[in-house]
Amino acid sequence: MLMPLKQGRRQELGDFLKSRRNRLQPADYGLPIGTRRKAKGLRWEELAQLAGIGLSWYTWLEQGREINVSQDVLESLARVMQLSAEEKNHLFLLALQQPPAANKPETIRADVQTVLQHFLDHWADCPAYVTDHKWDVLAWNRAACAVFGDFSAMNGKERNAVWRCFRSASYRELLVDWEGHAKRLLASFRSTSTCYVGEDWYQELVQELIEHSKEFQQWWPRHDIMGTPIGTKALLHLKAGLMMMEHITFQVYDAPDLKVTLYRPLPDNNTVATLAKLLEE
Structure with a gap:
């Protein structure tokens, strides 16, 4: 209940x-x-x-x-x-x-999704996507689909970054350091969703993950809080193998509940060429 x-x-x-x-x-x-x-x-x-x-x-x-x-x-x-x-x-x-x-942040919201999509498509060689206050992925580019999976073929739950992190076996296999990523994501989610504690979508998401993920059940009571981290991430792609990406997340000024996450392929492990080849397929 x-x-x-x-x-x-x-x-x-x-x-x-x-x-x-x-x-x-x-x-x-x-x-x-x-x-x-x-x-x-x-x-x-x-x-x-x-x-x-x-x-x-x-x-x-x-x-x-x-x-x-x-x-x-x-x-x-x-x-x-x-x-x-x-x-x-x-x-x-x-x-x-x-x-x-x-x-105190600005709360003015404008419909900027069309413009955001233009920017995502412009970053053709960098996986990028947009998430909202629920951490639902709303928009993405072709490179993001090539690396993280076809978002257009996913249902609503699968396009939620928190749900996917703890419930998707393929996503877990993609991340070399899944545990570290999951802990940081959980702390960041808690920090950004404070305003929505008690809302139906929040309670339903948390309850489902408590019931179906032993890691979520173990870590959620810690009440860890963290900002949105930047850094380098190692990805083990099913087709392309090991890829190294640096990543950063931007808040959209005209719509503060929207965030753009951008991944840039690094020279390490020949990731730039590997991603370019993956995008040719």
């Missing part, structure tokens, strides 16, 4: 706060450890005192109760918990459905 939207956000907020509290070391705050300490990380009362908030209030917040929270309190929690910029953004979106004032 799907839980109500607000309840889902409150539970996610409580779980996130608990996960971060458990990571804090008493010694880092000058607190005695003692032989009788059973709590993992800081105790509720220790965290509340350091943040300058009431113990009962913080306990209710972590338990997912329906209470109001101010930006000042969130700033204090972020400071004490030593949250990264991405984690702080995640915290604010869960609690207030808006990011911190200092990095």
Whole structure:
């Protein structure tokens, strides 16, 4: 059964706060450890005192109760918990459905998919695709299909980057370091989807992956948060063999919920020539 939207956000907020509290070391705050300490990380009362908030209030917040929270309190929690910029953004979106004032993004949306497709086609020798806030692949070029599979032949689920990462055997075989990629993707997905916690599509996707992927079931409770990483990726293509690509993801200014991911073939392992030959087929 799907839980109500607000309840889902409150539970996610409580779980996130608990996960971060458990990571804090008493010694880092000058607190005695003692032989009788059973709590993992800081105790509720220790965290509340350091943040300058009431113990009962913080306990209710972590338990997912329906209470109001101010930006000042969130700033204090972020400071004490030593949250990264991405984690702080995640915290604010869960609690207030808006990011911190200092990095609030534009929300204007324009229909730019046609123009994006022109750019994708222009990058003929670089695999590229566009994803939305659900991580659904909306547009792609021929090179992307040659390397990652024919997106036009996939159904809706198969074109979701998160679902495909954990449920597609062929995609798992393509990535030399699948585990590292999957962990980074999961942390990035959680960071970018904070606004949608509790929505039907979000709950259905997470629930299905929990039920059908042991890795997702194991990693999801960690509440890892990460920005969209750039770097180099090794791909073991069924026809072309080992290929080395560097990749980067751009946010579309006119439509902030759309992102363009671009792969550039590297000279390593003769990838440039290998991809060119693959595109000739």
